[in-house]
Amino acid sequence: MTVALKLLNINKSYADVSALLDIKLEINDGEFFSLLGPSGSGKTTCLKVIAGFELPDTGQIELFGKDVSSIPPFKRDVNTVFQDYALFPHMNVKDNVAYSLKIKKTPIDQQEILINEILSTVKLIGYELRKPSELSGGQRQRVALARSLINKPKVLLLDEPLGALDLKLREQMQIELKNLQRQFQITFIYVTHDQQEAMSMSDRIAIFNEGRIEQIDTPKNIYNKPKSAFVADFIGTTSIISKKDALKFFNYPSAFSLRPEFVNIDQDHNCEFKVDAEISDIQYQGSYYKILFKNNDINITSFYYPNSNSNLNLELGSNHSLSWSANIITDLDE
Amino acid sequence: MSNLFENCSNYLFKNKHILLLLFLLPPLLWLGIIYLGSLIVFLFHSFFYLDGFTGKIVYKISLRTIAELFNSPANLDILIRTVVLAATVSIGAAIIGFPIAYYMAKFTSPKMKIFFYLAIMLPLWSSYLVRVYSWKLILAKEGIINWVFAKLHATWIIDSILSIPLIGGPSLSISYIGMFLVFTYIWLPFMILPIQAALERVPGSLINASYDLGATKRQTFYKVILPLALPGIAAGSIFTFSLTLGDYIIPYIIGTSKFFIGQAVYTHQGTAGNIPLAAAFSLVPIAVMTVYIYVAKKLGAFNAL
Numbered sequence: 259m260t261v262a263l264k265l266l267n268i269n270k271s272y273a274d275v276s277a278l279l280d281i282k283l284e285i286n287d288g289e290f291f292s293l294l295g296p297s298g299s300g301k302t303t304c305l306k307v308i309a310g311f312e313l314p315d316t317g318q319i320e321l322f323g324k325d326v327s328s329i330p331p332f333k334r335d336v337n338t339v340f341q342d343y344a345l346f347p348h349m350n351v352k353d354n355v356a357y358s359l360k361i362k363k364t365p366i367d368q369q370e371i372l373i374n375e376i377l378s379t380v381k382l383i384g385y386e387l388r389k390p391s392e393l394s395g396g397q398r399q400r401v402a403l404a405r406s407l408i409n410k411p412k413v414l415l416l417d418e419p420l421g422a423l424d425l426k427l428r429e430q431m432q433i434e435l436k437n438l439q440r441q442f443q444i445t446f447i448y449v450t451h452d453q454q455e456a457m458s459m460s461d462r463i464a465i466f467n468e469g470r471i472e473q474i475d476t477p478k479n480i481y482n483k484p485k486s487a488f489v490a491d492f493i494g495t496t497s498i499i500s501k502k503d504a505l506k507f508f509n510y511p512s513a514f515s516l517r518p519e520f521v522n523i524d525q526d527h528n529c530e531f532k533v534d535a536e537i538s539d540i541q542y543q544g545s546y547y548k549i550l551f552k553n554n555d556i557n558i559t560s561f562y563y564p565n566s567n568s569n570l571n572l573e574l575g576s577n578h579s580l581s582w583s584a585n586i587i588t589d590l591d592e
Numbered sequence: 593m594s595n596l597f598e599n600c601s602n603y604l605f606k607n608k609h610i611l612l613l614l615f616l617l618p619p620l621l622w623l624g625i626i627y628l629g630s631l632i633v634f635l636f637h638s639f640f641y642l643d644g645f646t647g648k649i650v651y652k653i654s655l656r657t658i659a660e661l662f663n664s665p666a667n668l669d670i671l672i673r674t675v676v677l678a679a680t681v682s683i684g685a686a687i688i689g690f691p692i693a694y695y696m697a698k699f700t701s702p703k704m705k706i707f708f709y710l711a712i713m714l715p716l717w718s719s720y721l722v723r724v725y726s727w728k729l730i731l732a733k734e735g736i737i738n739w740v741f742a743k744l745h746a747t748w749i750i751d752s753i754l755s756i757p758l759i760g761g762p763s764l765s766i767s768y769i770g771m772f773l774v775f776t777y778i779w780l781p782f783m784i785l786p787i788q789a790a791l792e793r794v795p796g797s798l799i800n801a802s803y804d805l806g807a808t809k810r811q812t813f814y815k816v817i818l819p820l821a822l823p824g825i826a827a828g829s830i831f832t833f834s835l836t837l838g839d840y841i842i843p844y845i846i847g848t849s850k851f852f853i854g855q856a857v858y859t860h861q862g863t864a865g866n867i868p869l870a871a872a873f874s875l876v877p878i879a880v881m882t883v884y885i886y887v888a889k890k891l892g893a894f895n896a897l
Contacts (some may be wrong), residue, residue, distance in 0.1 A: 311800050331803040344801035348819045357815075358805035405805065 260287040260322065262413055262445040263308065268317035270303060277303040278314070279469040285447060285462075287322075287412070290439055292448045292456040295466030296492070301449045302341075304466070305415050308447065309338050322412065336413040337406035341421060343398045345390040345405075351377075352386040355404045376404045379438070396427050403438070413445045420455065432459055453493050457481070465489050481517075487590045490515035495548070497521075497558040498590065507533055507556060512589040518548070520586040521560035523570060529581035533558075536577050547572065551580060635878075638871035649867060657868040658875075667856070671876055674853040677768070678836035681775040682783075682829040688776065689783035689828065690821070696784075697791035712781045720778070724845050727774045731765035731846070738764075761848055770846045775836050782831035790824025791817070826893040833884060837877035853877060 261284050268281040278300050285291045293301040306312040308319060310331030319327045326334055345354050352373060359369045377383050380400040390398055399419060406414055419435075420428045436459055439446050450456050456463050457477040465472040465480065465488075473485045484490035487498055497516045504510040508531055522529065535551035535558060547562040549572065558580060562572060570578075604611040640649050641656040661667050696708045715723060729735050741747050754760040754767060761767030794817065802812040840854025851859070853873055861870035888894070 309800075309804060311803070331800070332806050332808055336804075338801070338804045340797045340801055342795065342797055344795065344797040346798065346801075346816060357802070357807070361806045361811060409805070 261285070261320075262287040262289070262322060263447070264318075264320040265304075265308070266318040266320070268304070268307060268314045268319070270307060270312065270314045276469050278307065281317070281471060283464060283471070283474070285413075285445060287445055288443050290436070290446045290448065290459055290461045292450060292460040292463045293466060294450055294453060294456040294463050294492075297451055299466035300469040301451075301466045302417060305338075305417055305447065305449050308413075309336055309415055310334050335411060336415055337409055337411040338415040338417065339402050339406050339419045341417045341419070343390075343402040345398055345401055347390055350387050350389055351382060351393070351401050354390070354401055355408055357405060358409050372408055376408045379407070379441075380404045395423055396431065399423065399431060403435075407438070407442065410442070411444060413447060416446060416448045418449055418451065420452075421450075428455075435459065457493070465492065467492075482588070484515060484588055484590075487513070487515065490588065490590065495559055497556075499556060499558075503554075503556050507553075513591070514587040514589050516558065516582060516587050518559040518561045520582050521558060522581045523549070523560055523562060523578050526579070526581055527583070530584040531587070532579060532581045534577055534579050537572065537574055540572060540574060551578065634867075635871055635875060637867050638869075638875055640868045642866050642868055647865065657872045660869065661872045661876075667873075670851050670853060670856050670873075673850065674837055674876075675880060677771065677775070677852070678833045680772055681779065681836045682832040684772065684776045685780050685783040685832045686787075686825055686829060689780055690787055690825070693784045693787035693821075693824070694791055694817075696788045697794075698796075712784055716781055721841070723778060724774060724842055727770075727777065728765050728845055731763070731770045731773070733763045733765070735765070765846060766848055767846075768848070771842060774842050774846050775832075775839070778842070779832040779835050782835065783825075783828035786827035786831070787821055787824035790821045790827075794820045822893045826888045830881070830885065834877060834881050837880065 263283070263285040265281050265283040268278050269276070270278040281300075281304060293304055295301045303312060307314050310326070310329065314327070317327070318325055321335060346357065349357070355373055355376060356369055359372060364372070373386075374383070377386070380403055382397065382400050382404065385393065385397065385401075390401065393401065399422075402419070416435075420431050423431060432455060435446075448456070448460065457480075460477055462474060462476055463480055464474045467488050473480060473489050475483070475485075480489060480493055484493065484496075490496045490498060495518050497518065499507075499514055499516065501511075501513040504513055510531075526532075533553060533556065535553040535556065537549055538552040538557075539550040541548040541550075545563070547564070549560050549562055551558045551560065560580065562570065604614075637649075638657050639653045639655070640651050641654055641660075642648070643650050661671075692708075692712075696705060700708060730737060732738070738747070738750060741750050750764065753769065754762070754764065759768040759772075761770075764770045764773075798816060798820075799812060802816045803809075807815060838854055840852065840858050843852040843855050853876060857870045857873045860866040860873065
């Protein structure tokens with residue numbers, strides 16, 4: 259498999275705040291790779307370094323084996339879809355999309371073909387003469403995509419491209435983005451703070467925290483085998499049991515994280531871990547209930563699906579016995 | 593009493609247009625009657641004419657005065673001279689002002705920006721006359737510019753510039769070059785601030801997007817930054833152009849004996865008592881500005897607004 263992008267020991271700081279700390283990454287050709295983290299974790303800075311808008315203090319950026327660290331953005335073979343779309347407000351849809359072709363001085367007849375092709379891909383035929391201000395958020399998003407894809411870049415960088423869209427539109431665009439990526443077979447590097455989005459779309463995810471990468475792995479492994487408490491806590495819902503409590507309650511030598519769907523309520527399946535706890539909160543989620551249990555310092559979250567035939571008496575303050583097996587927990591270093 | 597007050601307040605809250613009208617009435621009266629009214633009355637005088645023998649205004653509608661304005665070569669000279677100077681000053685101010693505005697909008701820290709605002713506005717806090725007279729001294733034969741050039745044994749440079757026909761003169765302080773310098777200096781803030789405001793509204797991501805799509809810095813400037821700054825340049829040039837068209841103090845202090853529109857209006861309505869011709873002269877800047885804004889709009893200067 260070809261490596262599309264390689265980051266070697268990238269460091270970047272603003273004034274005395276470090277935004278990126280010793281970032282190492284390898285992204286394969288054709289991969290859908292997400293940079294996921296809370297705001298201020300360095301994921302957008304990382305993207306800007308790849309695009310060339312920011313120069314790293316130290317480190318090297320390689321695109322298909324070529325060192326591009328000191329090459330300006332207009333000479334890098336990557337394109338970016340910006341968070342605010344960054345459409346040129348004084349140009350119509352067609353001129354926005356054709357911008358890079360005009361810069362490259364592509365012959366006009368060929369420009370027309372390429373523009374038609376890309377506009378039909380993003381379903382914007384008929385909107386050629388509209389100004390960005392006359393488009394809806396979703397349509398602007400498509401123009402931004404078309405403008406970056408018309409170049410057929412080998413790597414496309416997307417900076418929270420769906421952040422400004424409402425939920426329905428976002429879900430629809432997620433599917434379309436994934437289809438586009440399959441169709442064009444280009445590497446997507448996707449910045450987001452939405453874990454659901456990252457999990458459902460990516461081949462692999464890098465979790466950013468305070469300028470460092472905490473873990474790089476497939477969504478499945480990130481969810482099931484988080485390497486740190488931060489990752490376990492950031493991705494999905496989890497209960498983290500500290501080392502002290504693990505020893506005290508379960509005689510277990512390490513801190514661990516526990517996913518709610520593996521916690522049985524009032525059902526003893528010969529599980530290794532057992533504890534009694536009181537319900538401290540019940541949150542209705544539509545298809546299930548999220549139930550928070552508490553026993554002294556231990557907080558455990560579990561899901562309860564009403565159609566699971568067990569008639570549980572779930573009331574605030576009631577006591578239940580919780581159990582789970584040893585093979586579903588993830589040990590954490592504390 | 594308080595009940596009545598409350599009722600009034602409720603009534604005005606529900607009928608917002610009446611409240612708006614109450615607020616706007618004083619400025620509307622001021623603008624409508626005192627300002628626009630007197631302006632229209634004055635301009636209407638250009639349709640009257642001065643009796644050549646009696647020196648009295650004849651209140652009959654005719655195009656005689658306007659014809660006189662355009663038929664007399666001396667008057668036509670004044671018009672052309674003024675419009676050309678105003679255009680040159682606008683271009684000069686745009687060329688000098690743009691880099692300053694660009695630097696201010698894109699490269700300064702918030703603290704530096706305050707310094708720039710102050711530096712640009714500060715001259716406006718001192719009297720216009722004081723500034724023009726200081727320039728008179730700077731440009732004079734005994735002034736600092738000539739002194740520096742003399743010390744450098746380069747007086748010939750100034751002499752050769754001043755010997756250029758049409759724009760030269762006996763000294764920088766009595767020449768079109770001098771007028772251009774002073775006008776450009778005086779109106780520069782009115783050019784910088786609108787351009788800076790326009791550039792401030794251009795998000796950095798737009799410039800990055802242009803680089804990202806393969807455009808060099810130069811191409812980005814011509815294709816993205818300049819078109820988006822154009823409304824600012826147009827707004828600034830409307831200031832510099834119209835202010836230069838109407839000014840009569842700088843031509844008096846720095847200028848040669850040749851008249852500009854402002855001076856012509858001043859003389860005709862004052863000593864000569866020819867109000868119709870003065871009114872006709874003042875019609876010209878209004879007409880020129882109307883055409884200018886129309887053309888600027890047609891050329892798309894305000895498209896990016």
